Amino acid sequence: xxxxxxxxxxxxxxxxxxxxxxxxxxxxxxxxxxxxxxxxxxxxxxxxxxxxxxxxxxxxxxxxxxxxxxxxxxxxxxxxxxxxxxxxxxxxxxxxxxxxxxxxxxxxxxxxxxxxxxxxxxxxxxxxxxxxxxxxxxxxxxxxxxxxxxxxxxxxxxxxxxxxxxxxxxxxxxxxxxxxxxxxxxxxxxxxxxxxxxxxxxxxxxxxxxxxxxxxxxxxxxxxxxxxxxxxxxxxxxxxxxxxxxxxxxxxxxxxxxxxxxxxxxxxxxxxxxxxxxxxxxxxxxxxxxxxxxxxxxxxxxxxxxxxxxxxxxxxxxxxxxxxxxxxxxxxxxxxxxxxxxxxxxxxxxxxxxxxxxxxxxxxxxxxxxxxxxxxxxxxxxxxxxxxxxxxxxxxxxxxxxxxxxxxxxxxxxxxxxxxxxxxxxxxxxxxxxxxxxxxxxxxxxxxxxxxxxxxxxxxxxxxxxxxxxxxxxxxxxxxxxxxxxxxxxxxxxxxxxxxxxxxxxxxxxxxxxxxxxxxxxxxxxxxxxxxxxxxxxxxxxxxxxxxxxxxxxxxxxxxxxxxxxxxxxxxxxxxxxxxxxxxxxxxxxxxxxxxxxxxxxx
Amino acid sequence: xxxxxxxxxxxxxxxxxxxxxxxxxxxxxxxxxxxxxxxxxxxxxxxxxxxxxxxxxxxxxxxxxxxxxxxxxxxxxxxxxxxxxxxxxxxxxxxxxxxxxxxxxxxxxxxxxxxxxxxxxxxxxxxxxxxxxxxxxxxxxxxxxxxxxxxxxxxxxxxxxxxxxxxxxxxxxxxxxxxxxxxxxxxxxxxxxxxxxxxxxxxxxxxxxxxxxxxxxxxxxxxxxxxxxxxxxxxxxxxxxxxxxxxxxxxxxxxxxxxxxxxxxxxxxxxxxxxxxxxxxxxxxxxxxxxxxxxxxxxxxxxxxxx
Numbered sequence: 001x002x003x004x005x006x007x008x009x010x011x012x013x014x015x016x017x018x019x020x021x022x023x024x025x026x027x028x029x030x031x032x033x034x035x036x037x038x039x040x041x042x043x044x045x046x047x048x049x050x051x052x053x054x055x056x057x058x059x060x061x062x063x064x065x066x067x068x069x070x071x072x073x074x075x076x077x078x079x080x081x082x083x084x085x086x087x088x089x090x091x092x093x094x095x096x097x098x099x100x101x102x103x104x105x106x107x108x109x110x111x112x113x114x115x116x117x118x119x120x121x122x123x124x125x126x127x128x129x130x131x132x133x134x135x136x137x138x139x140x141x142x143x144x145x146x147x148x149x150x151x152x153x154x155x156x157x158x159x160x161x162x163x164x165x166x167x168x169x170x171x172x173x174x175x176x177x178x179x180x181x182x183x184x185x186x187x188x189x190x191x192x193x194x195x196x197x198x199x200x201x202x203x204x205x206x207x208x209x210x211x212x213x214x215x216x217x218x219x220x221x222x223x224x225x226x227x228x229x230x231x232x233x234x235x236x237x238x239x240x241x242x243x244x245x246x247x248x249x250x251x252x253x254x255x256x257x258x259x260x261x262x263x264x265x266x267x268x269x270x271x272x273x274x275x276x277x278x279x280x281x282x283x284x285x286x287x288x289x290x291x292x293x294x295x296x297x298x299x300x301x302x303x304x305x306x307x308x309x310x311x312x313x314x315x316x317x318x319x320x321x322x323x324x325x326x327x328x329x330x331x332x333x334x335x336x337x338x339x340x341x342x343x344x345x346x347x348x349x350x351x352x353x354x355x356x357x358x359x360x361x362x363x364x365x366x367x368x369x370x371x372x373x374x375x376x377x378x379x380x381x382x383x384x385x386x387x388x389x390x391x392x393x394x395x396x397x398x399x400x401x402x403x404x405x406x407x408x409x410x411x412x413x414x415x416x417x418x419x420x421x422x423x424x425x426x427x428x429x430x431x432x433x434x435x436x437x438x439x440x441x442x443x444x445x446x447x448x449x450x451x452x453x454x455x456x457x458x459x460x461x462x463x464x465x466x467x468x469x470x471x472x473x474x475x476x477x478x479x480x481x482x483x484x485x486x487x488x489x490x491x492x493x494x495x496x497x498x499x500x501x502x503x504x505x506x507x508x509x510x511x512x513x514x515x516x517x518x519x520x521x522x523x524x525x526x527x528x529x530x531x532x533x534x535x536x537x538x539x540x541x542x543x544x545x546x547x548x549x550x551x552x553x554x555x556x557x558x559x560x561x562x563x564x565x566x567x568x569x570x571x572x573x574x575x576x577x578x579x580x581x582x583x584x585x586x587x588x589x590x591x592x593x594x595x596x597x598x599x600x601x602x603x
Numbered sequence: 604x605x606x607x608x609x610x611x612x613x614x615x616x617x618x619x620x621x622x623x624x625x626x627x628x629x630x631x632x633x634x635x636x637x638x639x640x641x642x643x644x645x646x647x648x649x650x651x652x653x654x655x656x657x658x659x660x661x662x663x664x665x666x667x668x669x670x671x672x673x674x675x676x677x678x679x680x681x682x683x684x685x686x687x688x689x690x691x692x693x694x695x696x697x698x699x700x701x702x703x704x705x706x707x708x709x710x711x712x713x714x715x716x717x718x719x720x721x722x723x724x725x726x727x728x729x730x731x732x733x734x735x736x737x738x739x740x741x742x743x744x745x746x747x748x749x750x751x752x753x754x755x756x757x758x759x760x761x762x763x764x765x766x767x768x769x770x771x772x773x774x775x776x777x778x779x780x781x782x783x784x785x786x787x788x789x790x791x792x793x794x795x796x797x798x799x800x801x802x803x804x805x806x807x808x809x810x811x812x813x814x815x816x817x818x819x820x821x822x823x824x825x826x827x828x829x830x831x832x833x834x835x836x837x838x839x840x841x842x843x844x845x846x847x848x849x850x851x852x853x854x855x856x857x858x859x860x861x862x863x864x865x866x867x868x869x870x871x872x873x874x875x876x877x878x879x880x881x882x883x884x885x886x887x888x889x890x891x892x893x894x895x896x897x898x899x900x901x902x903x904x905x906x907x908x909x910x
Contacts, residue, residue: 446797
């Protein structure tokens with residue numbers, strides 16, 4: 001379902017934001033500045049940017065709500081011509097959940113765990129006085145549930161939030177947001193915590209509801225691919241400012257801001273035609289933003305002028321605006337030249353394959369429940385095998401079994417270089433523990449916040465090598481260089497790093513052990529798309545240059561081509577499809593793979 | 604099993620990190636600083652410091668020797684000769700008050716330190732090991748916990764005789780289960796994190812994981828527990844002295860003084876009243892400190908979003 005620009009008869013702006021400025025409270029440092037947007041009836045505007053770009057703050061400001069430590073310092077937000085920011089508390093209560101509603105990122109945290117979902121849904125209708133009788137409201141409740149494709153029988157409505165799946169919870173939150181037929185709806189990354197198939201359902205629901213009720217929707221996300229098929233127009237934010245805004249097609253085909261171009265290049269390409277390219281560095285936080293155009297330090301197009309003054313708004317075409325000094329030159333370059341072709345030679349089958357890790361008929365349990373059923377797979381020398389599946393598919397369990405980190409019962413054979421591996425990492429010889437290194441999903445959890453980066457990096461060095469102080473120092477600097485981190489960071493703590501830098505540090509820690517096998521467990525799922533691309537580039541280069549064998553666990557099928565040569569698709573603790581990446585993705589055999597492919601958002 | 608992929612997106616509201624050179628205070632120092640901002644903590648520290656000062660400098664200020672007979676028993680105060688009168692044996696009460704604080708404070712501190720060391724060790728082991736080790740140790744601790752602390756202490760002291768070191772050890776041991784519970788709960792939470800898994804994958808020794816990786820992350824709740832247990836230790840030690848199991852006569856000791864002089868409370872209340880007040884005020888002081896630390900702990904957790 002693709003639609004072009006919104007037809008003219010609907011071009012009445014429901015939501016108008018003008019010159020919105022939001023600052024940190026005591027310091028007055030701006031989070032967002034000069035944000036102006038318009039959303040029309042039945043239109044979805046995608047608000048896209050990296051973490052710390054201030055997009056969530058814009059979203060909640062539309063409801064005149066600010067989290068602790070921030071306040072609105074200027075500008076207007078108008079819904080149907082009424083200024084929201086000028087309203088008193090009573091008027092705000094009426095429009096929140098009435099004329100404008102909000103769908104949060106994590107609905108499991110926003111639904112009241114002590115109330116049945118029927119009670120919660122009915123509450124929002126009652127508070128806003130929907131309909132004239134209880135019967136009206138009950139009819140509306142049934143209709144709401146039908147709209148989001150959930151059952152509306154008594155039994156379902158009597159459930160508590162924890163009795164629903166993540167996708168169901170998010171759909172309840174969406175039903176709530178649409179309950180009083182709002183004029184404007186703000187969706188703040190409502191699918192980040194969901195699996196791709198669930199995400200596809202939720203996106204369909206949002207699209208259908210906004211169109212059929214003529215709601216103006218703001219969809220906030222860091223992932224351009226998610227809004228590619230949903231949004232009519234897209235606004236790109238960087239460092240608290242809208243740097244480009246235009247129709248989806250214009251932005252995707254002919255983006256005029258270097259940042260838009262770079263964001264596009266960092267979206268994993270499921271077709272495998274182009275290589276993934278990350279954006280070096282990270283989006284600066286409020287208070288750390290450079291003068292002039294904040295993107296200057298990361299921009300390939302920068303000239304002297306860029307760091308002197310922030311560029312004015314330029315009109316590229318009607319309804320397509322950009323803020324870049326060199327937008328004409330950027331726009332004139334054909335979009336395709338941004339794409340580097342992927343090196344396909346690596347993914348061809350090879351004859352001389354030596355198996356590094358082989359898993360035969362492995363069944364694993366979590367406590368007493370069987371979670372992996374009869375798995376057989378192998379990892380060849382200098383190759384990368386991707387394990388793909390949704391949450392609960394057993395991909396992480398399999399990876400942990402190989403790493404010796406699954407503290408429950410395992411039946412079957414796991415071999416490393418032809419020798420059986422002990423179940424528990426502690427039971428393995430030092431050389432084996434050194435050879436197989438594991439990188440964890442969340443760099444926020446895998447690095448001890450009480451240790452300096454030097455202490456973190458010294459861990460494997462102390463365990464695996466007998467080094468003098470100066471040798472140790474050299475190795476640490478070397479490890480940091482391999483992941484493109486500066487050696488001056490050694491005395492810092494992990495919380496002084498950005499998410500991407502933390503994950504690089506985790507990779508450096510594993511590399512310091514000089515492994516031959518690297519197991520990467522969802523290493524990019526906590527990161528922005530732009531940072532994800534940079535991490536994937538790094539891992540692919542390391543694997544190639546150091547001759548590592550790599551097991552890459554992910555839920556994102558689109559990433560698989562950018563990094564691996566072989567893929568195993570997992571579902572419900574079984575491998576449903578296994579083979580060379582190009583073969584599996586171009587001609588999937590299993591129904592599950594086909595479904596996963598069709599649900600994965602692409603550009 | 605796998606964690607949901609919820610990305611941290613609050614960075615935009617966090618004030619930029621200020622880097623103070625390279626060293627950074629540990630977690631417990633931050634808690635102390637936070638606690639110090641509160642009025643209650645300052646009052647608590649003031650009280651505690653004043654009473655410790657009396658106990659430490661007191662003997663040099665005392666007008667007489669604690670065992671010197673200065674007047675007939677239970678003589679009323681005579682200013683400036685005897686500010687607080689004399690006790691049941693005719694000793695100067697002010698002198699004995701100035702001498703009698705050291706033991707209570709020292710023994711209470713020693714007992715608390717022993718309790719903390721034992722409790723933390725047990726808590727770390729049970730929280731990290733889980734399964735049968737956790738089960739068996741915690742059930743044993745539950746048994747210890749079932750006895751009121753004073754009963755448990757009296758039991759051992761009456762069997763083994765009133766020795767000072769024994770009292771310190773027993774009071775410490777009787778604190779251990781409560782401290783162990785706090786340490787265990789904190790350890791359970793921290794040992795879920797992946798940096799502990801990472802250390803396991805490297806094959807780092809278990810005790811090193813406990814003391815190098817986990818302990819630094821749980822210091823703040825332990826600090827609060829230390830303050831709280833210190834209050835209880837003071838009460839217990841004083842109670843044991845009162846019952847005659849602590850310092851033996853003719854030594855000067857606040858708990859003992861209350862007991863010795865209670866028969867004369869109607870004619871000469873000061874030798875009872877002053878030690879009672881001092882012990883009471885001391886525990887109020889330590890309690891205020893513990894309370895301030897507890898509030899600071901919650902405050903710090905709220906600010907960093909850690910639950």
